[in-house]
Amino acid sequence: MTDPPPAAQRVTYLIACVLAMLGVLGLLRTGLANPWREQGTDLLGMTTHPITALMHAAIGLTGIPIARAARAAHRYLWLVGGLLATWTAAAFVLDGAPNDLFVREPFLLAVHAIGAATCLIAAALTQNPRGAQSS
Numbered sequence: 001m002t003d004p005p006p007a008a009q010r011v012t013y014l015i016a017c018v019l020a021m022l023g024v025l026g027l028l029r030t031g032l033a034n035p036w037r038e039q040g041t042d043l044l045g046m047t048t049h050p051i052t053a054l055m056h057a058a059i060g061l062t063g064i065p066i067a068r069a070a071r072a073a074h075r076y077l078w079l080v081g082g083l084l085a086t087w088t089a090a091a092f093v094l095d096g097a098p099n100d101l102f103v104r105e106p107f108l109l110a111v112h113a114i115g116a117a118t119c120l121i122a123a124a125l126t127q128n129p130r131g132a133q134s135s
Helices: 007-030 050-066 070-093 106-125
Strands: 041-043 046-048
Touching: 007 046, 007 050, 007 070, 007 106, 046 050, 050 070, 070 106
Parallel strands: none
Antiparallel strands: 041 046
């Protein structure tokens, strides 16, 4: 019988899957034919930009295989938590028009803020597996 994966790996997998889902759905909805267009596209009740969708997909799809290794998952949580927190803060500080990368969309801000808090809390509460292999 194998042991269940550590909490950092489970949270990494959860965050990565949610971001990958948002990214892939956003890319399907917005397309990348003209990523610099001035209009965002409606996705699940929020306005999304093609570059935002691409970033969500990239962050999520890289996190799924990273979740297999405990040490890499722990680092991913710190990195993505900081990135999502910075992204949320930038959306508050900058004038986030609905067609911007840093859009001030309540649902998207909530997703980023909850994702950042989840990542940072999970990274802080779980131990960094020093002896774990990062294969």
